[in-house]
Amino acid sequence: MPPAADTVPDEDKVGDGEGAGNRTGGPRRGPLAPAAAGPLAAALLTAVLLCLAGRLSRSHPFGPVTRNIVDLGQQYLPYHAYWRALLLGETHGDAFLNWNSGFGANFLGDIGTYLSSPFDLLVVAFPADRIELALYVVTAAKITAAGAAMALLLLRLRPGPWPVAAVLGTAYALCGWTFNYGATVPMWLDGLVAFPLLCLVGEWARTGRRPVLGPLVVALAWIANFYTAYMATLGAAVVLVVRLLTAEETATARQRVAGALRATRSVLIGTGLAAPLVVVVFVATKVADPTPETTFAPAAWTEVLARFLPATASVASPALFIGTPALALALTLPFHRAVAPRVRAGWTTAIALVALSLQWEPTHLLWHAGASPNGIPYRQTFVLCGLLLIAAWFSVAHGLPRPAALLAGGTLLGALAWAARGSVDIDRWTFPAFGAAATLALGAVLLALAGARRAHARVLPVLAVVLLVAAQAGEAAVTGKRIEEQQRSEVSWSPRIGPWHEDVAREAARADAWPRYRTDPGEVPGGNDVLLVGGQGADYYSSLTAETTSRTLDSLGFGHYAKGRHPVSLDNPVTDALFSIGTRIRSRPTEPVRQDAPPRAAVTATTTPVPPLVTVRPPGRLATHPGDSAFARQERLLGTTVYELPAAPRRTGHTLAARCPAGSQVWFWAPEYRGTAALAGAAPVEFEGKPPSVRAPMRPLGTVPASGEVRIDLAPEARVRLPRQPVGCLLRARLDSAVRELTATGATRVRTTGHTVTAELPPGSKGVAVLAAPRVSGWSCAAGDADPRPARAYQGLVAVPLDGRATTVHCSFRPPGLRLGGAVGALALLALAVTGIRGRRQEFTRSARTDRSSGKADG
Incomplete structure (x- = not known):
């Protein structure tokens, strides 16, 4: 039977976890200590269940169906493919600059956003054609580590039965947040791992231990993913406050303040x-293409309550599922009289306040560092899941709750499920799974209670744990x-990597x-194509896409997705000349793209003469078309007139009419247009504009007939x-003619390293040397022997003034903020x-004092 409330031993007085399962003092003797057995069991159980869920859904690598939904296929898969190539020295760029994407992008920022987790280094252990498997292993390793870390934390917070700690650790790792958000946004999973580790740092600070290891763990968490590490740090602060107020009843205010200062x-x-x-x-982020401001709208409480239940999915409400048995245990804590009142009050209050903070805009902004995010508004939910599991652990670690507490917790659970019954997020599997888990959990409770009444019934507690694990x-x-x-049926997806990607990579x-x-x-199925298949193009999808890159490419007729942060390739001979695209690869699908099959396409490559990467624009005003159309901007950057622009195309209903020179190529530019456009007698061409999210690129419609009439x-x-x-x-x-002129006056030789470019120019070059790369922050250049500035x-591209004396131009890129960050780091x-x-x-x-005291005692 559990001890009475007034005889509860203080958590700190029964050890720091090493004595879990042995309340009479000292670590347990046996083949494996509970502090190690719990995390190992949690890791194993988490890995098995994660793989089982994938097998049941037939998703890769356990089935033929793609799991590359939304950003997993468009960002994380290509980034990890490029990261592997970079680590193995197979790229043109380095950690500072990515020459492949966006015609030159700040890659250190992308590393810090997507790839700086130690787990991401695992990609080098896989061949290039198994990058999907590599990313799955990285994802599974993070989730598994989160389960082990939580189990370790629980046993450090309070000794208790390590099998239950393992189950609760698994419940944390496989919470609804993980399945609904983290598994498809792998960088956020580092926050899932960080939360229990940062709570451990708080424990070390509270007890005055590990003053060096603590900051190193914090640094690792923030390096792995600072965004979710920030949320995890706030959550760990909540845990520390509760521990300072409840863990030691005899601690003085000075001791509590000292612990808080050590944590700080x-x-x-x-x-x-x-x-x-x-x-x-x-x-x-300060120079990234801005996304439209988002106003936070809290979810209806019916939807919030529904997310505690299994098999619910939504991006508009917090994913709070932790499992019915774990939730039931957490709900018994306020009524568990074997737990000290201050502990019950502290954790119950903390969980209630954190839950309310998810729904209030000021605290919502606090959780998200002052900016309401686009997309998923409840990214911090994993912290609340962790707090609920800590509450569940404190309830069971003090001994199984008495029947009255179990009845009260079960009543709350039933009321929650009843209140959520009308939610739109309820799935046909929700209540059957909930009922089955509740039944198994009840069986586990009955077996545990029977085992507690029979001192020698060793098999009953084991069966109780088995039922708990099954539930x-x-x-x-x-x-x-x-x-x-549900995700595959409701959101955008990319197919698995297949022959289409392999053929394009081979041609590139x-x-x-x-x-x-x-x-x-x-374009290949997915996004960030050049990261996945090689080459150097405009395609680039990053949260840090520079506004300069986005605006420059938009102005030239390129298209974009993701509100500007995903510029895409433009198959246009003028922009090919502007950006020195000499070889263009084109793909034609040979069969429909499906979720359950690798994509296939006929791939061709065409090479045409283009100017070098560095060209020279002579001084003086260039004769081009006026106006702000993409055609006029292309001409201004090119330096000559190459289009005929009908002054005012006549629009009659759904028809545009104009006149152009016979034999010229008709291009249609309407970035906000959604529909088809067709030149008379030609096949219709699709445009997918959907402002502000999607901008349609200009596209060719066909050749002007001999009559010159364009309809x-x-x-x-x-x-x-x-x-x-x-x-x-x-x-x-x-x-x-323009290409020949720019080639004749441009660089005679261009050399590049990871983040530098050097061009040799014809003697006497005057005007402006233009590097075919967007002028994003971080570029510095010099002509001849001048100092870099x-x-x-020049029209959005990197430019260096020339006075006729310099015969070389040198440019280098250094990520902005690196010098300041280095100084702070030092x-x-x-x-x-x-x-x-x-x-x-x-x-x-302290050791010297102890030795002196021992000497006096011996004397």
Whole structure:
């Protein structure tokens, strides 16, 4: 039977977890200590259940169906493919600059956002054609580590039965947040791992232990993913406050303040150590293409309550599922009289306040560092899941709750399920899974109670644990299966990597001639194509896509997704000349793209003469078309007129009419247009504009007939206003002449390293040298022997003034914020060294005092 409330031993007085399962003192003797057995069992159970959920949903690698939904296929898979290539020295860029994407992008910021987790290094253990499997292993390793870390934390917070700690650790790792959000946004999973580890740092600070290891753990968490590490740090602060107020009843205010200050020191030093990366990311976000402001709207409480139940999925409400048995245990804590009142009050209050903070806009903004995110508004939910599992552990670690507490907790659970019955998120599997888990959990409780009454009934507690595992495991597997299936049916997805990608990658490698010219792989299923298949193009999808890149490409007729943060390739001969794209790869699907089969396509590559990567624009005003159309902007950057622009195309209903030179190529530019456009007698061409999220690129419609009459038939999906000059007729002879001129006056030789470019120019070059790369922050350039200075911009591209004397131009890229971050990191390293030295001295002093006391006692 559990002890009475007034005889509860204080948590700190029964050890720090090493004595779990042995309340009479000292660590348990046996083949494996509970502090190790719990985390190992949690890791094993988590891994098995995660794989089982994938097998049940038939998703890769346990079935033929893709799991590349939304950003998993468009961002994380390509980034990990490129990361593997970079680590193995197979890329043109380095950690500072990515030459492949967006015509040159700040890659250190992307590393800090997507790839800085230690788990991401696992990609080098897999061949290039198994990158999907590598990413799954990275994801599974993070989730497994989260389960082990939570089990370890629970046993450190309070000794108790390690099998239950393992089950609760697994419940944390496989919570609804993981299945609904984290599994498809792998970078957030580092926050799932960080939360229990940062809580351990808080425990060390509270008890005055590990002054060096604590900051190192904080630094690792913030380096792995500072975004979710920030949320995890807030959550760990909540845990620390509760522990300071409840763990030691006899602790003085001074001791509690000292513990809080030690924790603050660990966080400050740790975040300082992470500053070289975090500051770079922070600065990059300031110049990133801004997303539209989002106003937070709290979810209805019916929807919130429904998310505690299994098999529910939504991006508009917090994913709070932790398993019915674990939730039931958490709900018994307020009524568990074997737990000290201050502990019950502290954890209940903390959980209630955190739950309310998810629904209140000021605290919502606090959780998200002051900016309401686009997309999923409840990204911090994993913290509340962790707090609920800590509450469940405190309830069971003090001994099984009495029947009255179990009845009260069960009543709350039933009321929650009843209140959530009308939610739109309830799945057909929800209540069957909930009922089965509740029944198994009840059986486990009855067996445990019977075992407590029979001192020698060893098999009953074992059977109780088996039923508990079955309840949690079955519900988690069903939830994982259903969430994957719902996501695949309701959101955008990319197919698995297949022959289409492999053929394009092979052509890109064969045609690669960097830096003589670029090779654009065109579009393959998914996104961030050049990261996945190689080459150098515009395609780039990152939260840190520079506004300069997005606006420059938009102005030239390129399209984009993700509100501007995903510019895509433009198959246009003028922009190919502007960006030195000498080889263009084109793909034509040979069969429909499916979820359960690798995609296939016929792939061709075409090479045409283009100017070098660095060209020269002569001084003086260039004769081009006026206006702000993409055609006019292309001409201004090119330096000559290559289009005929009908002054005012006549619009009659759904038809545009104009006149152009016979034989010229008709291009249609309407970035907000959604529908089809067709030149008379030609096949219709689709446009997918959907402002502000999607911008349609300009596209060719066909060749102007001998009559010079241009008639374009429009079939819009909705009424939309077209630009003033939506039609441009390209005269190829003019473009060829412009390419020859830019080639003749451009660089005679171009050399590049990871983040530098050097060009040799013809003697006497005057005007402006233009590097075919967007002028994002971080570029510095020099002509001849001059000192490097921040690069200038020419129509959005990197530019260097020339005075006729310099015959070389040198440009280099350094991520903005790197110098400041390095300085902060150096100061933090010094502070860590001082902390370590001070700690060793204090330890030496304590040891000396102990020795003197022992000597006096012996005397």
